[in-house]
Amino acid sequence: MADIALTNVSKSFGEVRVIDDLSLSVAAGEFVVFLGPSGSGKSTLLRMIAGLETIDSGTLTIGGRQCQALAPGQRNVAMVFQNYALYPHMTVRDNMAFGLKNIHMASDEIARRVNEAARILEMEALLDRRPSQLSGGQRQRVAIGRAIVKEPAAFLFDEPLSNLDAALRVRTRVELAELHQRIRSTMIYVTHDQTEAMTLADRIVVLNNCRIEQIGTPMEVYSNPASRFVAGFIGSPAMNFLKVELSGNDEAKLARLGDGSKVDMNIRVPASGSYELGIRPEAVRVSERADTTSGKATVVEHLGDRTLVYMQLADGTPIIAQDGGRSQVSPGDVVNVSFDTSELHLFDADGKTYHADRQDA
Amino acid sequence: MTADAARRANLVGALITIFTVICAVVWCFPLYWGVISSLKPEDEVVRPYIELWPETPTLRHYVFALTETQIGTWYINSIVTAVGVTILTVSSSMFAGYAISQLRFPGRRPLWWLILASFMVPTQVLIINHFVLMANMGLLNTWAGIILPQLIHPVAIIVYKQFFDQVPSDFREAAVMDNASELAILFKVYVPMNWGVTTALSIVTFIWAWNAFLWPFLAVTKTEMMTITVGITQVWDAFGVYYARQLTAATLAGLPVALVYLLFQRRVTQAITLSAGIKG
Numbered sequence: 195m196a197d198i199a200l201t202n203v204s205k206s207f208g209e210v211r212v213i214d215d216l217s218l219s220v221a222a223g224e225f226v227v228f229l230g231p232s233g234s235g236k237s238t239l240l241r242m243i244a245g246l247e248t249i250d251s252g253t254l255t256i257g258g259r260q261c262q263a264l265a266p267g268q269r270n271v272a273m274v275f276q277n278y279a280l281y282p283h284m285t286v287r288d289n290m291a292f293g294l295k296n297i298h299m300a301s302d303e304i305a306r307r308v309n310e311a312a313r314i315l316e317m318e319a320l321l322d323r324r325p326s327q328l329s330g331g332q333r334q335r336v337a338i339g340r341a342i343v344k345e346p347a348a349f350l351f352d353e354p355l356s357n358l359d360a361a362l363r364v365r366t367r368v369e370l371a372e373l374h375q376r377i378r379s380t381m382i383y384v385t386h387d388q389t390e391a392m393t394l395a396d397r398i399v400v401l402n403n404c405r406i407e408q409i410g411t412p413m414e415v416y417s418n419p420a421s422r423f424v425a426g427f428i429g430s431p432a433m434n435f436l437k438v439e440l441s442g443n444d445e446a447k448l449a450r451l452g453d454g455s456k457v458d459m460n461i462r463v464p465a466s467g468s469y470e471l472g473i474r475p476e477a478v479r480v481s482e483r484a485d486t487t488s489g490k491a492t493v494v495e496h497l498g499d500r501t502l503v504y505m506q507l508a509d510g511t512p513i514i515a516q517d518g519g520r521s522q523v524s525p526g527d528v529v530n531v532s533f534d535t536s537e538l539h540l541f542d543a544d545g546k547t548y549h550a551d552r553q554d555a
Numbered sequence: 556m557t558a559d560a561a562r563r564a565n566l567v568g569a570l571i572t573i574f575t576v577i578c579a580v581v582w583c584f585p586l587y588w589g590v591i592s593s594l595k596p597e598d599e600v601v602r603p604y605i606e607l608w609p610e611t612p613t614l615r616h617y618v619f620a621l622t623e624t625q626i627g628t629w630y631i632n633s634i635v636t637a638v639g640v641t642i643l644t645v646s647s648s649m650f651a652g653y654a655i656s657q658l659r660f661p662g663r664r665p666l667w668w669l670i671l672a673s674f675m676v677p678t679q680v681l682i683i684n685h686f687v688l689m690a691n692m693g694l695l696n697t698w699a700g701i702i703l704p705q706l707i708h709p710v711a712i713i714v715y716k717q718f719f720d721q722v723p724s725d726f727r728e729a730a731v732m733d734n735a736s737e738l739a740i741l742f743k744v745y746v747p748m749n750w751g752v753t754t755a756l757s758i759v760t761f762i763w764a765w766n767a768f769l770w771p772f773l774a775v776t777k778t779e780m781m782t783i784t785v786g787i788t789q790v791w792d793a794f795g796v797y798y799a800r801q802l803t804a805a806t807l808a809g810l811p812v813a814l815v816y817l818l819f820q821r822r823v824t825q826a827i828t829l830s831a832g833i834k835g
């Protein structure tokens with residue numbers, strides 16, 4: 195395992211500059227997830243580390259060694275592809291051994307590593323099969339096995355679970371987390387699925403438009419999103435965004451929602467005026483009294499442990515509130531809600547973000 | 556579907572079947588006639604009416620062809636040149652198709668256009684040049700002289716390029732991450748992933764080279780260097796034409812191709828569809 199550092203790297207495809215002066219470091223043994231919507235540059239960044247895309251300028255070090263000019267095979271990293279890319283004409287064993295044979299490793303060492311990887315991934319019985327004789331989940335394992343046998347400095351995964359069905363995806367996710375616990379290798383994992391990012395990552399790198407929006411632990415990006423984009427991208431259902439007018443003095447600010455109701459803010463912002471207020475559905479609680487405001491329920495989703503109430507405020511602003519699992523709310527009801535004011539975020543027009551002071555913070 | 560419509564559909568189906576059967580018979584009859592005539596004595600062959608079966612079947616023409624002519628030598632010449640053409644064409648096309656499909660090098664596009672353009676030039680146009688070239692190189696009446704001009708076979712390159720283009724780039728990238736050299740990527744990944752193409756191309760190239768007539772006919776003047784297609788034109792003697800003998804030689808010449816076809820029927824059809832798709 196090794197640390198990885200990208201320093202001031204840039205990348206253009208023809209005239210289009212997709213990665214511009216980006217720096218990022220990954221600690222040895224860390225599980226880092228690149229999270230972002232499609233086209234945000236996650237794969238490009240990962241492939242630059244792998245060597246499948248050239249780095250136009252800047253440096254890449256892996257384990258302290260400058261790698262930006264090395265061929266992919268010489269960087270000592272292993273990649274797991276989205277479509278697995280298992281060689282269809284080779285058995286599982288040969289698929290795993292291919293990379294080792296190419297560097298002329300002794301055959302007893304190859305056999306040892308292949309058997310070891312098969313043991314770790316519990317697929318000893320599959321070694322003599324062809325990829326076409328395997329299920330999707332098994333192919334996924336072989337793809338990971340092919341990476342493990344290289345004993346690489348780092349593992350690179352590009353959306354490895356996106357071809358699996360939902361149940362298998364959850365199971366494989368857990369297995370990947372276990373694998374990381376066990377072999378403690380550096381792993382970089384690309385996904386657009388925030389659940390995968392939240393559950394697997396030591397740190398998440400949120401990408402948008404080929405720029406880093408935020409780097410932080412899953413809880414940091416969830417609780418203290420660095421930008422309006424991160425706030426909206428992470429969390430399901432998404433954070434509520436409400437246009438507000440801020441008034442009052444420095445100590446006590448008052449936010450006026452579109453429907454005229456007022457919210458006490460314990461956020462320090464430099465100026466009054468127009469802002470966007472962000473609050474997650476779980477901080478908008480259905481309540482007895484209209485502590486904050488009220489609105490009309492349009493859709494009610496019972497999730498078992500909790501209930502999501504999609505509602506409209508008097509001025510038509512949509513907002514999602516949360517209620518207990520045995521909620522009595524039905525569509526058409528007028529519902530009172532109260533905001534948890536320690537869970538408020540403000541976004542100004544320049545992209546600055548302010549978070550509520552929390553008791554625990 | 557009403558009963559009426561069904562009956563009409565059946566009728567159309569039946570008509571089509573009858574038509575194809577007739578076509579097949581028309582197409583097969585000369586073959587049948589050739590083989591059957593080679594089993595007839597010469598005087599039966601020239602009778603003015605059609606006899607579908609020999610009155611007195613005989614193998615004497617086969618005995619003649621196999622003992623009195625140099626057919627054994629011609630066979631060897633045909634095998635050597637056809638196999639040589641096949642191996643050289645398929646392997647060089649494999650490399651060329653891979654390079655044009657997968658490698659980025661200066662001049663790749665012009666090279667590709669050149670190959671496509673050479674596909675438009677019929678061999679007959681070049682045959683004089685080939686003759687002069689081979690003569691200058693002293694290769695007339697040699698196996699190499701027969702083989703070399705037959706290696707111009709752009710379709711094989713085009714077919715390989717098309718198939719290699721269709722291999723998802725993931726495989727190449729996986730192999731690159733696996734430290735594979737370009738040769739290893741070609742021979743351990745791309746070619747094995749497209750075995751069907753290689754076998755199909757080998758079979759058609761072999762059949763095509765075996766049947767080649769015009770060039771071997773020009774390139775060779777010595778009887779002992781003739782391929783079988785050229786050699787069978789030599790089965791005559793001073794007293795005139797012997798149809799049964801000629802047909803016997805033709806049957807013997809066609810035998811290996813018929814065998815190849817029977818053994819690899821499905822592959823051949825596939826190959827013809829492949830190259831037809833390209834020519835299309």
Ligand SMILES: Nc1ncnc2c1ncn2[C@@H]1O[C@H](COP(=O)(O)OP(=O)(O)O)[C@@H](O)[C@H]1O
Nearest residue numbers: 207212230231232233234235236237238239404
């Ligand atoms: N080979 C390429 N040529 C041109 N543009 C590319 C190429 N690969 C990626 N891009 C562009 O780079 C941007 C980032 O792409 P990518 O890294 O694949 O995003 P992601 O993996 O986050 O979906 C996109 O705008 C995409 O169109």
Ligand SMILES: [Mg+2]
Nearest residue numbers: 233236237238
């Ligand atoms: Mg991608």
